[in-house]
Amino acid sequence: MDKAIPYYADITDIVLKNCEAPFELGDIIQRFGYLLEEILEYGDRAEKLSEKVKQAGIKFRKTLLKPEIHIRELQECEQNEIWKIVINEEIEIDE
Numbered sequence: 001m002d003k004a005i006p007y008y009a010d011i012t013d014i015v016l017k018n019c020e021a022p023f024e025l026g027d028i029i030q031r032f033g034y035l036l037e038e039i040l041e042y043g044d045r046a047e048k049l050s051e052k053v054k055q056a057g058i059k060f061r062k063t064l065l066k067p068e069i070h071i072r073e074l075q076e077c078e079q080n081e082i083w084k085i086v087i088n089e090e091i092e093i094d095e
Contacts, residue, residue: 065085065091
């Protein structure tokens with residue numbers, strides 16, 4: 001997996017050029033950034049992604065980590081303020 005991670009900038013460029021709905025683009029990048037930083041512990045790469053997002057002028061809004069799971073009381077969920085992710089699902093990684 002480590003070999004694939006450095007190419008995230010290329011993935012971001014592709015998404016930036018091809019996504020028709022800017023709010024969906026932000027959601028995708030937010031989740032990806034959160035996963036890079038918090039789950040995979042690639043903080044330096046997440047920071048580079050964040051810089052590209054700022055350069056592209058993309059604004060984040062609060063977004064559910066797993067959009068299919070709607071929660072009535074968002075205050076009960078942990079939130080990541082950097083990526084504006086509402087953590088409504090626990091992610092486990094197989095090692």
